Amino acid sequence: MTAPTQVLEVMKKKDNARVRMWLDICARCGLCAESCHFFLSNPDHPDYTPAYKNKPLLLAYAKKGDLTSEELDWLTDYAYGTCNMCQRCSMYCPYGISIAFLTRTARSIAVAHGRTPPNLARGTKDHLEFGNNMAIPEEDYVETIEWQLEELQEELPEAEAPIEKEGAEVLITFNPRDIKFYPQNLHAYLKIYNACNENFTMARTGWDSTNYGLFTGDDAAAKYMSGLVVDAGKRLKVSKVASAE
Numbered sequence: 198m199t200a201p202t203q204v205l206e207v208m209k210k211k212d213n214a215r216v217r218m219w220l221d222i223c224a225r226c227g228l229c230a231e232s233c234h235f236f237l238s239n240p241d242h243p244d245y246t247p248a249y250k251n252k253p254l255l256l257a258y259a260k261k262g263d264l265t266s267e268e269l270d271w272l273t274d275y276a277y278g279t280c281n282m283c284q285r286c287s288m289y290c291p292y293g294i295s296i297a298f299l300t301r302t303a304r305s306i307a308v309a310h311g312r313t314p315p316n317l318a319r320g321t322k323d324h325l326e327f328g329n330n331m332a333i334p335e336e337d338y339v340e341t342i343e344w345q346l347e348e349l350q351e352e353l354p355e356a357e358a359p360i361e362k363e364g365a366e367v368l369i370t371f372n373p374r375d376i377k378f379y380p381q382n383l384h385a386y387l388k389i390y391n392a393c394n395e396n397f398t399m400a401r402t403g404w405d406s407t408n409y410g411l412f413t414g415d416d417a418a419a420k421y422m423s424g425l426v427v428d429a430g431k432r433l434k435v436s437k438v439a440s441a442e
């Protein structure tokens with residue numbers, strides 16, 4: 198058995214009244230079913246329909262948070278394995294029920310019990326520790342920018358790749374995957390911004406536009422990660438932030 202109050206605490210923080218109302222009013226009408234790519238890919242499995250994905254959360258309420266370990270496994274499997282929180286089904290629901298929000302509530306329960314899937318847990322940990330989800334050191338990040346600028350200048354000799362330019366109009370942020378594995382994407386971004394004559398900058402810290410805290414359902418981590426980008430924007434006094442995600 199798990200600690201019921203822990204589950205209830207998470208549910209309370211997640212705007213209890215709204216979650217309860219959505220769980221109560223879902224008519225299981227199935228109007229949203231064909232909007233979900235999980236169900237479309239597995240049409241013989243009704244448990245992939247959006248409404249079915251509420252079941253673990255309904256059970257958590259029915260049992261006042263007193264879930265067994267097996268039930269928590271079930272909730273975790275559903276929360277991470279059957280919904281990517283795309284929100285498409287909400288567009289089809291006559292009540293505007295957000296299955297994505299309910300899924301994220303279920304994910305927060307999983308996080309509170311240390312059941313974050315290992316890959317997401319690693320990305321979250323790296324982001325918290327290194328400021329980006331691939332643990333790229335600042336030195337490597339800056340070198341990659343300089344390397345791509347050098348290549349770009351063969352084509353556009355006047356091209357620039359400013360870092361920490363205060364007062365620029367736009368702060369560009371990246372998916373760390375582009376920096377680590379696809380520097381040609383960085384090349385393309387720089388080319389576009391230079392060709393458009395944008396007043397842009399990159400930041401030394403707060404440049405990762407991904408948010409593993411959001412994916413995992415870890416609210417504190419999500420807030421911290423967004424805060425890194427907000428801090429960079431404020432520090433550099435930009436008026437816009439361009440997100441790669």
Ligand code: SF4
Nearest residue numbers: 233280281283284286
């Ligand atoms: S939010 Fe989840 S359930 Fe709804 S369409 Fe997207 S993946 Fe399917």
Ligand code: SF4
Nearest residue numbers: 223224226227229290
């Ligand atoms: S979420 Fe909305 S559309 Fe989907 S089954 Fe429930 S009431 Fe129907």
